[in-house]
Amino acid sequence: MTASSQRAVAGLLRVATAGSVDDGKSTLLGRLLHDAKGVLADQLAAVAAASERRGGPDAAPDLSLLTDGLRAEREQGITIDVAYRYVATARRTFVLADTPGHVEYTRNMVTGASTADVALVLVDVRHGITAQSRRHAAIAALLRVPQVVLVVNKMDLVGWDRSAYEHVAAEFRTWSGRLGIRGVVAVPVSALQGDNVVAPSELAPWYAGPTLLEHLETVEAGPERTRSLRFPVQYVVRAPEQGYRGYAGRVAGGAVRPGDPVVVLPSGARTAVAAVETYDGPLESAEEGRSVVLRLADDVDVARGDLLAPAADPPALTRAFEATVCWLADEPLGPRRYLLKHTARTTRAVVEVTGVLDVTTAALGPASGLSLNDLGRVRLRTAEAVALDDYAANRRTGAFILIDEASGATVAAGMAGPLPWA
């Protein structure tokens, strides 16, 4: 993906984990939270009590219970939904998204990956790279998670055998390279015993790399600095008696400075940024991710859903485009209209399926519909023009969701443009 030097340092790192139940994913997260002191005494006591209820008086605390928060999850011993957990070290604050690994929960993995800066792909060293691991890597590639980390788990069960680890790492790099993922860092760990998760392991003198937490504390995965400005207008702030009119939004790409010439999309009106303002005072510059209010130099017509961009490098204004989608709904994608939400704009779209992906082989096969958890290729036509970037160029302005107008359900996650490995 992108060279790390182009990325800003993120003060808050979002980490999504992918791996199946048996790979020890919840245990790994529990270990990370426990050893990095993100778990408090009463939570541990509750986990210990619950572990004893399930496993008898001598049961070791089951750290997976720290993230499995719903009754059904604890009863079935599985993670059903995305769970978010929080941990801060002296160096960084983390949001950990724990997503279920099985194919029937692909939508949850897509959800967790959509906002992630780092994807952890967890593999059981005894089983090597499975179809599941290939799917997890493919989802990270499709969602363009900036950094992918391979966590080779259960090293204790193979006696910390170096060649077993290296075999898995090499196989994964071959696969992820085909998907267009570069710079994969691999870490051998035992989540159960804690080796190389937070504290370095003494059992693997052959491993000179960082522990998982050390890597997460230092990896550069902030927004790319080199992108062009994208500013979706969320809300018009109007105080007529003060003659104030500002456009509130969150910078979705690049940076905005007073004096920047901008074009308003879709109208095409040209103006310049007069001021970048916040409650705390004006700013010289606001970078991607920052919520601000812009005042413009001219009295142009701007409303919620419009997008401001540099006149020299605007996104495409389009009513027909191709995209990759993950189908999230029980009812299959049919030949009908859906609502499409892109930035702060909602319009209607007709969706036509052109293929379905086998994410364990990266192959695209023929299809006329998509079912729950399918990833596929679609062609869309929209009622109104959309100011759209390729998802590869900008995750915020290349992403959209489809909504079922009748039920209101979110039925698809969409990424505009070609496949990462096409």
Place this chain on the structure above:
Amino acid sequence: MSAPVQTPPPAPLARTAHLDHLESEAIHILREVAGEFERPALLFSGGKDSIVLSHLAVKAFWPCPVPFPLLHVDTGHNFPEVLAFRDRWAERLGVRLLVAEVEESIARGRVADRPGGSRNPLQTVTLLDAIAEHRFDAVFGGARRDEEKARAKERVFSLRDEFGQWDPRRQRPELWDLYNGRHRPGEHMRVFPLSNWTELDVWASIARERIDVPEIYFAHRRAVFRRDGMWLADSPHLPRRPGEQLELRLVRYRTVGDVTCTGAVESTAATVEEVLAETAATRVTERGATRADDRAGEAAMEDRKREGYF
């Protein structure tokens, strides 16, 4: 308890980048709701989370006034210091304050008071009645995912059906920062802009932004008694059982709820900085330390949320 309102000194700028991020995210969510819904309201308890949230609402719509009211569900068993703070705070923010009273729900026969019992479970009815009466279609809450394990699973935009119920198995996937606000008549959305904040983040923000909070968050001498491992306040709403002796202790509150179910913790933290330091070093979650209402079983919060609780 007539301590002056705390005016904290400016905080050190540590962890500022990450607070900026959380603040921008929350402001984005506040503006999405104002842009997509007809009749939002912000649930205000007088606790630190809803105070920070209402402060962020001011920042989100500056220089205009906040375009929705605050809604307080008053159990009738609140700390008087918190009610006084609530009125002062709404006035300072220039935001309309609506108060829905559990007392009134009791008078109307909507719920029945249980002598000596907490009114905590009764609030849900009062809250849902107020939402229906005012036809609110989006209701902000200050809940955070780090508070409790069922909350950790809840979406930022969380749909409630026409009975106000939450169904954790039928939640909408939430991708990128594209929030889906579609709802049918009678349904409403609960929206949690502080989802990704922790207790420490809230205190760091209070310190950095010099936000006022009720004085009961700071160490003070109070007559308290021990019950279920918590220090409960001496209050006419909280009859003591045999053997429960009043003691004068130096305490503060980590959460602010109803007098009957909110416990104090022993603490000497008298300033925002001291509270921040104490929070960073604590080994017990705020709800585990102080909330009797969460101790009713492993899924106590999940069950109450299903019924429409905050």
